[in-house]
Amino acid sequence: MSIFHDTITDYFLRAAGIKIAPHPDERDSSTWPTAAAVGGGDPEKNAPRDSASTPTSDPAIDKEKAHNVAPEGVILVEFSPDDSANPQNWPRWKKIWVMSQLSLWTFTMYIGSSIYTAGIASVSEDFHVSTVAATLGLTLFVLGYGFGMCILYPRRSLSLTTRTGPMIWAPMSEVPQLGRLPIYIFSCVMFTALQVPTALATNFGMLMAFRFIGAFFGSPVLAVGGATVADMYGPRTRAYGITLWGWFAIAAPTLGPLVGGFANHAHGWRWTIWELLWLSGFTLIVLWFFFPETSHTNILYRRAVRLRKATGNENYRAKSEISSEVYTLNDIVQMMLVRAVLLNFQEPIVLALNLYIALIYALLYCWFESLPIVFIGIYGFKDTLVGTSFLGVLMGGVLGIPMFFYYMKYWQEPKMDAEGNLKPEERMLGASIGSLFIPVCLFWFGWSSRESVHWIVPIIGSSFFTMGGVFLFNSVLNYLPDAYPDYAASVFAGNDLMRSGFGAAFPLFAGGMYHNLGIGWASSLLGFLACAFVPIPFMLYLYGDRLRYMSKRARHDI
Known part of the structure; x- marks a missing residue:
């Protein structure tokens, strides 16, 4: 019955006095820690594995490190x-099972942005607004999960530890007494429920408001998912899990127009939202019965509670209980609101x-707007099949x-x-390679999209x-977490907010840009913007140390 262990179903059954796992x-009292494992004494022995011996420039972090030694x-x-x-x-099968559920929830959340795009024309017609105004349904969704991730992001890195302090929007996934599971379930329940008023919206303002609110409440999976992967995989293998999980965030926006296109053609834009409701409802059922708690801090906290009761x-205490007691409200505000903004400009x-x-995120959403223009306007695809033009983008991720x-x-x-640590700058070689592919795509796509060139050529270029x-x-x-381990979540929070802001703004002018400049020059403009940033990863690879x-604030020990 380990498949139900520490799931919401297990929690409810335990509350009723039924222990299925x-x-x-609970099975063997010989595993209980003894009085010999008390705190105090050697700080190195009792400090968490990611503690640093040198002070940082952040008083809140130094305060936590000073209290990491357990009291006598x-x-x-x-x-x-x-x-x-x-x-x-x-076991491997259980990790794969949990990763599959996490990927399903991530896919559901991300497809919510692009599935709407198939019905933009229908929204414009129903509510008598311009196409640009109807596009706000996409941009507000992106902004919604961007703001949600910025607020919800855990305080500490997923590269060195999964042990973190409190959140600004309690309850959050790193609070030891709560864990990640209730956050996932709560967010999935809210996201699923909010699709109903979205689909039944009676005016344009109502539709836009619920698109934003739904994405905001659904965003925890995007912010906490990487930490869940880190809960299960060590430093040497974690990047593989993050990459696979991230692929579903790539696949979802590319499949959204295809899935939504058929629904919109048959019944209008509302059915694209009903499709999202069905998918999120299925996801909720799967998570409810089978998704377990993965937070180390919560698992140990609940073990300490059981031992105290038994x-x-x-005196039985989890280390997370001790370290989480040292924060003040000022520490939390400093860590989650001020630092996330300042780090983006101070570093x-x-x-x-x-x-x-x-910028790359914004270019992606902006460039997506050109695919219907090219494949309907130039190649004569039916509106129900224009989503197939995104399959080249999907295959690029597969390859x-x-x-x-x-x-x-x-x-x-x-x-x-031996511990799986890598000099941060070594990561930048991969980024340098990737930076070259993106302008190649934009130039290839822009200048091959013409009647005299077969439609498969721009699709190949899109990959x-x-x-x-x-x-x-x-x-x-x-x-980023390798170079700024004590500030990684703040760095990510700023990244999420900036990325979502750019991604929300660019689609608003994409249609006009492509119609005014033409496919070739509009795509080239995006390609030139991508080229302008290509030197960044190369410079960091060579001189980043x-x-x-x-x-x-950066790490100096590697």
Whole structure:
């Protein structure tokens, strides 16, 4: 019955007094920590694995490190090396099962943005608004999950630890007493429920409001999903899991227009939302019965609670309980609101990479607007089949992932130390390769999209965007936590907000740009913008360590 272990179903059954999946400490009392495992004493022994010996420029982080040594008399509740409750020790089939569910929820959330685009013309007609105004349904959705991720992001990195402090919007996934599972379920329930008023919207303002709110509540999977992967996989293999999970975030927007196109053609834009409701409802059922808690802090916290209840000894404490007690409201505001904004402007590396990722994200959404123009206007595709033109983008990801895995296996892994750590700048070689693919795609697509050239040629060219994106995005999103381990979540929060802002704005003028400049020159303009940022990963690969050592916030020990 381990498939139900620590699921919402398991929680409800336990509340009713039914234990279908006993925990290791419930099966064998010999696994309980003894009084010999008390706190105090050697700080190195009791400090978490990611603690640094040198102070940072952040008082809140230094405060946590100063309190990481357990008080005298406390019996620390920790994982043993072969503890079956530790997600890192789960069997492969269970990790794959959890990854499949996480990917399904991510796919559902991301397809919500592009499935709407198939009905933009129908929205415009129903509510008597312009096409640009109707496009706000896409941009507000992107903004919604961008703001949600910025607020919901965990405080600490997913590269070195899954142990983090409190959130600004409680309850959040890293609070030891809560964990990740309730956040996933709550967000999925809200996202699913909000599709009903969205589909039944009686006016344009109502439709736009619920598109934004639905994305906002659905965003935790995008912010917390990487941490869930990190819960199960160690530093050496984590990037593979992140890449596979991220592929579903790529696949969903490319399939949205295809899936939504048939529904819109048959019944109008409302049926694109009903399709999203059916998918999210199915996802909710699967998560409810089968998705387990993966947060190490929550698993250990609940174990400590069980031991306190079973023994009557209040000295059983999880380390996360101790460290989470040291934060004040000012610390939380400083960590989650102020730092996320300031780091984007105070750190040249962070600013350059976040701008680059935000630009590429915006170019993707902007360029997507040209596909219906090309394949309906030039090649005469039926509106129900125009979604098939996105399959080249999808195939680019399918091809890019094994290429990236080969690169990681035979180039990056040999350079890792015994613990799986890698010099951050080594990540930038992959980003440098990926940066070249994206302008190639835009120039190829723009100048091959004409009646005299077969339609398969621009579709082949479109695959280079996602091939480059796999290398670029995964390299950058691994570089940032490697270089800024104590600030990684703040860096990511700023990245998410900037990326979503750019991605929301660009589609609003994309249609006019392509009609006024033509397919060739409009795509070339996007290609020139992509070229302008190509030197960034090359410069960081060659000279990034010098910039990193000049920063008070960046990591200096590798």
